Amino acid sequence: xxxxxxDTPILRAEHFSKTLGGRKIxxxxxxxxxxxxxxxxxxxxxxxxxxxxxxxxCLIEPDEGxxxxxxxxxxxxxxxxxxxxxxxxxxxxxxxxxxxxxxxxDNVALALRKVRGMSKxxxxxxxxxxxxxxGLAERAKLxxxxxxxxxxxxxxxxxxxxxxxxxxxxxxxxSALDPELVGEVLTVIRxxxxxxxxxxxxxxxxxxARAVATEILFxxxxxxxxxxxxxxxxxxxxxxxxxxxxxxxxxxxxGDASTLDGEGGTASLTPNAECPEA
Amino acid sequence: xxxxxxxNFITSRVMPYLDRGLLMSLxxxxxxxxxxxxxxxxxxxxxxxxxAPVRHATDAxxxxxxxxxxxVQLMILYFGLPNLPFLKIYLSPxxxxxxxxxxxxxxxxxxxVRGALLSIQQGQIKAAxxxxxxxxxxxxxxxxxxxxxxxxxxxxxxxxxxVKYSSLAYLVTCIELTGEAKVxxxxxxxxxxxxxxxxxxxxxxxxxxxWLLTKLExxxxxPGFGPQK
Numbered sequence: 001x002x003x004x005x006x007d008t009p010i011l012r013a014e015h016f017s018k019t020l021g022g023r024k025i026x027x028x029x030x031x032x033x034x035x036x037x038x039x040x041x042x043x044x045x046x047x048x049x050x051x052x053x054x055x056x057x058c059l060i061e062p063d064e065g066x067x068x069x070x071x072x073x074x075x076x077x078x079x080x081x082x083x084x085x086x087x088x089x090x091x092x093x094x095x096x097x098x099x100x101x102x103x104x105x106d107n108v109a110l111a112l113r114k115v116r117g118m119s120k121x122x123x124x125x126x127x128x129x130x131x132x133x134x135g136l137a138e139r140a141k142l143x144x145x146x147x148x149x150x151x152x153x154x155x156x157x158x159x160x161x162x163x164x165x166x167x168x169x170x171x172x173x174x175s176a177l178d179p180e181l182v183g184e185v186l187t188v189i190r191x192x193x194x195x196x197x198x199x200x201x202x203x204x205x206x207x208x209a210r211a212v213a214t215e216i217l218f219x220x221x222x223x224x225x226x227x228x229x230x231x232x233x234x235x236x237x238x239x240x241x242x243x244x245x246x247x248x249x250x251x252x253x254x255g256d257a258s259t260l261d262g263e264g265g266t267a268s269l270t271p272n273a274e275c276p277e278a
Numbered sequence: 279x280x281x282x283x284x285x286n287f288i289t290s291r292v293m294p295y296l297d298r299g300l301l302m303s304l305x306x307x308x309x310x311x312x313x314x315x316x317x318x319x320x321x322x323x324x325x326x327x328x329x330a331p332v333r334h335a336t337d338a339x340x341x342x343x344x345x346x347x348x349x350v351q352l353m354i355l356y357f358g359l360p361n362l363p364f365l366k367i368y369l370s371p372x373x374x375x376x377x378x379x380x381x382x383x384x385x386x387x388x389x390x391v392r393g394a395l396l397s398i399q400q401g402q403i404k405a406a407x408x409x410x411x412x413x414x415x416x417x418x419x420x421x422x423x424x425x426x427x428x429x430x431x432x433x434x435x436x437x438x439x440x441v442k443y444s445s446l447a448y449l450v451t452c453i454e455l456t457g458e459a460k461v462x463x464x465x466x467x468x469x470x471x472x473x474x475x476x477x478x479x480x481x482x483x484x485x486x487x488x489w490l491l492t493k494l495e496x497x498x499x500x501p502g503f504g505p506q507k
Contacts, residue, residue, distance in 0.1 A: 057408055059404050059407060079412065083412055084410070086409065087410030088410075090408070091405075093401060093404070093405060093408075095401055097399075097401035097402050097405035099405070099406070099420050099424075100502050100503070101423050101427065101503060103500075110409075110411075110420075111406070111409035111411060114411055114419060115409060142501075143500055143501040143502055144502060145501040145502030146501050156405075159405075159409070160408075163410065
């Protein structure tokens with residue numbers, strides 16, 4: 001992570017606030033991304049994590065707040081600048097959101113053609129390359145309905161990476177997956193982290209977060225209430241809200257091993273076991 | 279009763295006569311279904327994704343078209359428009375019938391398309407936007423191709439209706455299949471054979487349309503949409 005000495009943030013989301021139906025969902029949240037940063041948003045459900053993430057590329061327009069891409073402030077009410085921002089900020093969704101009528105390679109190629117203006121041949125070549133990188137070279141011609149959840153999510157990752165994003169946003173990328181498919185997606189994400197792709201990720205995979213995150217942001221009631229490296233926040237006896245939350249999450253997993261959480265826990269243990277060496 | 283269903287009469291007299299009508303019917307049905315289908319898709323999109331004034335205008339158009347019997351619409355187009363005080367619009371019988379059918383079928387098609395558009399999950403729209411695609415790029419390359427596949431069975435139904443309500447064209451003196459049949463009956467006084475042949479012609483057209491639509495559905499079928507192999 002120290003390979004990048006450049007200290008200017010590549011993306012800044014400053015002082016985001018959002019009120020929906022009279023309830024304050026986001027209250028003055030900020031995040032700064034430097035090259036190689038992997039920041040993980042955690043917190044109880046309803047804390048505003050997903051809203052915060054979707055405000056960063058304006059899928060949800062914040063009521064207040066500024067977005068800076070490098071040293072340029074984005075006017076997200078200007079459609080052109082907004083599309084430009086989204087082109088640079090990739091997003092992975094919980095439920096994949098692949099285009100159902102297009103096969104895997106066309107899913108990846110579509111935005112290359114429409115947004116980047118590539119020719120069909122160029123776009124497909126790039127698409128196949130990206131699919132090969134997530135281990136799906138052989139599935140390029142299959143449609144979303146023919147892919148497993150983990151494969152769909154990997155296509156979605158290839159689709160986002162094809163746009164050469166500056167930052168990747170991941171909104172609970174493994175939450176909709178069967179437990180035995182979680183590992184394959186986490187492996188891809190860990191590879192990205194190792195290659196220095198800046199990422200902001202909402203996840204409940206605590207062991208994974210601990211392993212890849214450079215910083216953890218703990219959110220509650222629309223505010224970032226704790227922020228720090230995993231080592232600081234999750235150290236033995238750190239007495240932080242983050243640690244408290246993690247312990248409760250782990251208790252849930254351990255207490256009822258037959259639930260999805262329990263199985264998710266075992267799936268996430270395997271990647272974690274490899275991580276200290278990585 | 280001996281010459282009831284006289285085959286010779288049918289082949290030498292009725293069929294050549296009705297073939298002309300069939301041709302006119304096809305000249306009405308084919309353009310009306312193609313142009314009407316296209317306008318229907320465009321209007322369906324505008325009714326879902328247009329700005330508020332556009333939505334209201336297209337909704338109102340559909341409400342009016344669906345609320346007035348096609349017969350009355352055709353009468354207005356052919357007999358009514360020439361009497362407009364300032365712009366006296368004279369339409370040929372063929373033009374009046376074709377325009378009437380296009381208006382009618384596009385309004386109904388837009389309803390099928392609208393339903394299909396609403397069924398596309400919001401997530402895909404978000405995904406397209408997150409990739410930097412504009413609203414209209416998203417609509418045209420993500421939403422419409424899926425919606426059209428979902429709307430196809432309903433749209434096909436409307437085309438089959440169109441085949442049959444094309445028989446109203448004779449009311450504005452556009453003599454198509456039904457019109458020719460009526461004329462022939464008044465000359466020969468043999469309604470049974472004449473109308474039977476006309477009925478067979480309609481049945482043949484509907485069968486052909488159904489077959490074409492099934493082929494189209496199969497051609498457009500992809501895993502997750504349309505008939506499964």
